[in-house]
Amino acid sequence: MLERREPALTADAPFAWIPGAIGRETAAAMDGLLEKTMAPHLSPLSDAIPPESITGQTRNYQERLRKVARLRTAYLERRGKAWAAADRIGLFAMMRSPGFRQFAEAVAGRRLDPKLGVQVLRYAPGDYQGPHTDHHPENPRAKDGYVDVHLSLPSAAVADQFLVYARDGHFSEMVNVAAPGGIAVYRLPFWHYTTPLRAKRGQAAVARRWVILGTFLYAK
Numbered sequence: 001m002l003e004r005r006e007p008a009l010t011a012d013a014p015f016a017w018i019p020g021a022i023g024r025e026t027a028a029a030m031d032g033l034l035e036k037t038m039a040p041h042l043s044p045l046s047d048a049i050p051p052e053s054i055t056g057q058t059r060n061y062q063e064r065l066r067k068v069a070r071l072r073t074a075y076l077e078r079r080g081k082a083w084a085a086a087d088r089i090g091l092f093a094m095m096r097s098p099g100f101r102q103f104a105e106a107v108a109g110r111r112l113d114p115k116l117g118v119q120v121l122r123y124a125p126g127d128y129q130g131p132h133t134d135h136h137p138e139n140p141r142a143k144d145g146y147v148d149v150h151l152s153l154p155s156a157a158v159a160d161q162f163l164v165y166a167r168d169g170h171f172s173e174m175v176n177v178a179a180p181g182g183i184a185v186y187r188l189p190f191w192h193y194t195t196p197l198r199a200k201r202g203q204a205a206v207a208r209r210w211v212i213l214g215t216f217l218y219a220k
Protein backbone atom coordinates (compact mmCIF):
# COMPACT_ATOMS: atom_id res chain seq x y z
CA MET A 1 0.00 0.00 0.00
CA LEU A 2 2.89 2.33 0.83
CA GLU A 3 4.35 2.06 -2.64
CA ARG A 4 1.24 3.58 -4.14
CA ARG A 5 1.74 7.26 -4.96
CA GLU A 6 -1.45 9.01 -5.96
CA PRO A 7 -1.27 12.68 -6.89
CA ALA A 8 -1.55 14.89 -3.80
CA LEU A 9 -5.00 16.29 -3.10
CA THR A 10 -5.66 19.97 -3.71
CA ALA A 11 -8.57 22.33 -3.12
CA ASP A 12 -9.53 21.78 -6.79
CA ALA A 13 -9.17 17.99 -6.59
CA PRO A 14 -10.05 17.27 -2.95
CA PHE A 15 -11.03 13.61 -3.27
CA ALA A 16 -9.09 10.45 -4.18
CA TRP A 17 -10.58 7.00 -4.63
CA ILE A 18 -8.17 4.06 -4.69
CA PRO A 19 -10.14 0.98 -5.80
CA GLY A 20 -8.99 -2.42 -4.58
CA ALA A 21 -6.46 -0.96 -2.14
CA ILE A 22 -7.43 -3.76 0.23
CA GLY A 23 -7.48 -7.23 -1.37
CA ARG A 24 -10.91 -8.74 -2.00
CA GLU A 25 -10.48 -11.63 0.48
CA THR A 26 -9.09 -9.37 3.19
CA ALA A 27 -11.93 -6.89 2.67
CA ALA A 28 -14.51 -9.70 2.96
CA ALA A 29 -12.85 -10.95 6.16
CA MET A 30 -12.87 -7.42 7.61
CA ASP A 31 -16.58 -7.06 6.80
CA GLY A 32 -17.27 -10.39 8.55
CA LEU A 33 -15.23 -9.43 11.60
CA LEU A 34 -16.90 -6.03 11.92
CA GLU A 35 -20.34 -7.59 11.55
CA LYS A 36 -19.58 -10.09 14.31
CA THR A 37 -17.86 -7.80 16.79
CA MET A 38 -19.09 -4.26 16.14
CA ALA A 39 -22.72 -4.67 14.98
CA PRO A 40 -23.98 -5.08 18.59
CA HIS A 41 -22.40 -1.71 19.49
CA LEU A 42 -23.98 0.36 16.72
CA SER A 43 -26.40 3.20 17.42
CA PRO A 44 -28.78 4.68 14.85
CA LEU A 45 -27.85 8.10 13.54
CA SER A 46 -30.92 9.62 11.90
CA ASP A 47 -31.46 13.27 11.05
CA ALA A 48 -34.50 13.53 8.78
CA ILE A 49 -35.62 16.35 6.49
CA PRO A 50 -37.52 18.81 8.75
CA PRO A 51 -41.14 19.23 7.50
CA GLU A 52 -40.79 22.97 8.28
CA SER A 53 -38.22 23.15 5.49
CA ILE A 54 -41.32 23.17 3.26
CA THR A 55 -44.18 24.33 5.52
CA GLY A 56 -42.12 27.21 6.92
CA GLN A 57 -40.85 28.34 3.55
CA THR A 58 -42.28 31.73 2.61
CA ARG A 59 -40.38 32.62 -0.55
CA ASN A 60 -39.90 30.79 -3.83
CA TYR A 61 -36.49 29.20 -4.40
CA GLN A 62 -35.37 29.97 -0.82
CA GLU A 63 -35.38 26.42 0.52
CA ARG A 64 -32.68 25.47 3.04
CA LEU A 65 -31.63 21.96 4.01
CA ARG A 66 -29.39 21.25 6.98
CA LYS A 67 -27.32 18.07 6.96
CA VAL A 68 -29.60 15.03 6.85
CA ALA A 69 -28.47 11.42 7.11
CA ARG A 70 -29.44 7.90 8.09
CA LEU A 71 -26.91 5.23 9.01
CA ARG A 72 -25.55 3.50 12.09
CA THR A 73 -22.36 4.30 13.95
CA ALA A 74 -20.30 3.03 16.87
CA TYR A 75 -19.14 5.73 19.28
CA LEU A 76 -15.44 5.20 19.89
CA GLU A 77 -14.44 8.55 21.42
CA ARG A 78 -14.79 7.34 25.00
CA ARG A 79 -13.71 4.04 26.53
CA GLY A 80 -16.85 1.95 26.67
CA LYS A 81 -18.07 -1.37 25.30
CA ALA A 82 -17.80 -0.26 21.66
CA TRP A 83 -14.27 1.05 22.25
CA ALA A 84 -13.25 -2.23 23.97
CA ALA A 85 -14.67 -4.32 21.11
CA ALA A 86 -12.83 -2.19 18.53
CA ASP A 87 -9.61 -2.39 20.54
CA ARG A 88 -9.92 -6.19 20.83
CA ILE A 89 -10.01 -6.66 17.05
CA GLY A 90 -7.00 -4.36 16.54
CA LEU A 91 -8.90 -1.50 14.92
CA PHE A 92 -6.95 1.26 16.69
CA ALA A 93 -3.62 -0.54 16.22
CA MET A 94 -4.29 -0.72 12.47
CA MET A 95 -5.53 2.85 12.06
CA ARG A 96 -2.83 4.39 14.27
CA SER A 97 0.07 2.48 12.71
CA PRO A 98 2.82 4.67 11.20
CA GLY A 99 2.33 2.91 7.86
CA PHE A 100 -1.30 3.95 7.64
CA ARG A 101 -0.41 7.56 8.43
CA GLN A 102 2.38 7.53 5.81
CA PHE A 103 -0.10 6.24 3.25
CA ALA A 104 -2.55 9.04 4.11
CA GLU A 105 0.26 11.62 3.96
CA ALA A 106 1.36 10.36 0.54
CA VAL A 107 -2.14 10.77 -0.88
CA ALA A 108 -2.99 14.00 0.94
CA GLY A 109 0.39 15.61 0.26
CA ARG A 110 0.49 16.97 3.84
CA ARG A 111 2.14 15.99 7.11
CA LEU A 112 -0.57 14.64 9.41
CA ASP A 113 -0.96 14.52 13.18
CA PRO A 114 -0.44 10.94 14.45
CA LYS A 115 -3.34 11.28 16.94
CA LEU A 116 -6.18 10.55 14.54
CA GLY A 117 -9.83 10.04 15.45
CA VAL A 118 -11.39 6.69 14.52
CA GLN A 119 -15.06 5.99 13.73
CA VAL A 120 -17.00 3.04 12.40
CA LEU A 121 -20.10 3.47 10.21
CA ARG A 122 -22.50 0.94 8.73
CA TYR A 123 -24.87 1.68 5.84
CA ALA A 124 -27.88 -0.61 5.23
CA PRO A 125 -30.12 -0.40 2.14
CA GLY A 126 -31.56 3.11 1.86
CA ASP A 127 -29.00 4.62 4.24
CA TYR A 128 -27.32 7.78 2.94
CA GLN A 129 -25.89 11.20 3.83
CA GLY A 130 -27.31 14.41 2.39
CA PRO A 131 -25.18 17.27 1.03
CA HIS A 132 -22.74 18.66 3.62
CA THR A 133 -19.26 20.14 3.83
CA ASP A 134 -17.65 18.70 7.00
CA HIS A 135 -16.33 22.21 7.68
CA HIS A 136 -15.58 22.82 11.39
CA PRO A 137 -14.87 26.55 11.64
CA GLU A 138 -15.30 26.49 15.44
CA ASN A 139 -12.44 24.02 15.91
CA PRO A 140 -9.11 25.92 15.73
CA ARG A 141 -7.17 22.80 14.67
CA ALA A 142 -9.68 21.86 11.92
CA LYS A 143 -10.89 25.22 10.66
CA ASP A 144 -8.27 25.36 7.88
CA GLY A 145 -9.01 21.82 6.76
CA TYR A 146 -8.19 18.25 7.66
CA VAL A 147 -8.07 14.81 6.06
CA ASP A 148 -10.49 11.90 6.32
CA VAL A 149 -9.55 8.39 5.13
CA HIS A 150 -12.37 5.87 4.62
CA LEU A 151 -11.84 2.13 4.28
CA SER A 152 -14.86 0.90 2.32
CA LEU A 153 -15.98 -2.65 3.15
CA PRO A 154 -19.27 -3.51 1.42
CA SER A 155 -20.78 -6.98 1.63
CA ALA A 156 -21.10 -8.90 -1.64
CA ALA A 157 -24.86 -8.13 -1.67
CA VAL A 158 -24.37 -4.40 -2.30
CA ALA A 159 -25.13 -3.17 -5.82
CA ASP A 160 -23.82 0.37 -5.42
CA GLN A 161 -23.48 3.48 -3.30
CA PHE A 162 -22.04 6.66 -4.76
CA LEU A 163 -20.07 9.54 -3.33
CA VAL A 164 -21.07 12.66 -5.22
CA TYR A 165 -18.92 15.74 -4.80
CA ALA A 166 -18.59 19.26 -6.06
CA ARG A 167 -16.06 20.51 -8.55
CA ASP A 168 -16.07 24.11 -9.79
CA GLY A 169 -19.23 24.75 -7.76
CA HIS A 170 -21.32 21.91 -9.18
CA PHE A 171 -22.14 18.38 -8.01
CA SER A 172 -20.57 16.95 -11.14
CA GLU A 173 -18.31 14.19 -9.77
CA MET A 174 -19.48 10.71 -8.77
CA VAL A 175 -17.64 7.57 -7.61
CA ASN A 176 -19.08 4.17 -6.66
CA VAL A 177 -17.57 3.78 -3.18
CA ALA A 178 -19.19 0.34 -2.77
CA ALA A 179 -16.45 -1.34 -4.78
CA PRO A 180 -14.85 -3.80 -2.33
CA GLY A 181 -11.75 -2.78 -0.43
CA GLY A 182 -11.47 0.71 -1.85
CA ILE A 183 -9.96 3.55 0.15
CA ALA A 184 -11.29 7.10 -0.12
CA VAL A 185 -9.20 10.09 0.94
CA TYR A 186 -10.90 13.46 1.50
CA ARG A 187 -9.22 16.82 1.83
CA LEU A 188 -12.03 18.51 3.71
CA PRO A 189 -14.02 20.70 3.67
CA PHE A 190 -15.88 20.43 0.37
CA TRP A 191 -19.49 19.77 -0.61
CA HIS A 192 -20.37 16.08 -0.94
CA TYR A 193 -23.12 13.56 -0.33
CA THR A 194 -23.54 9.78 -0.24
CA THR A 195 -26.38 8.23 -2.23
CA PRO A 196 -28.70 5.60 -0.69
CA LEU A 197 -27.08 2.18 -0.56
CA ARG A 198 -28.72 -0.18 -3.06
CA ALA A 199 -28.76 -3.95 -2.62
CA LYS A 200 -28.56 -6.51 -5.38
CA ARG A 201 -31.95 -7.98 -6.25
CA GLY A 202 -33.36 -10.09 -3.40
CA GLN A 203 -30.34 -9.52 -1.14
CA ALA A 204 -31.43 -6.53 0.96
CA ALA A 205 -31.24 -8.51 4.21
CA VAL A 206 -27.49 -9.06 3.88
CA ALA A 207 -26.54 -5.86 2.06
CA ARG A 208 -24.41 -3.53 4.18
CA ARG A 209 -21.36 -1.34 3.85
CA TRP A 210 -18.99 -0.93 6.74
CA VAL A 211 -16.72 2.10 6.70
CA ILE A 212 -13.71 2.48 8.96
CA LEU A 213 -13.01 6.18 9.12
CA GLY A 214 -9.83 7.90 10.26
CA THR A 215 -9.79 11.68 10.77
CA PHE A 216 -6.34 13.28 10.61
CA LEU A 217 -5.61 16.84 11.63
CA TYR A 218 -2.65 18.49 9.89
CA ALA A 219 0.62 18.10 11.81
CA LYS A 220 1.50 21.16 13.95
Ligand SMILES: [Fe+2]
Pocket: 132, 133, 134, 192
Ligand atom coordinates in the same frame (compact mmCIF):
# COMPACT_ATOMS: atom_id res chain seq x y z
FE1 LIG B 1 -18.83 13.84 4.93
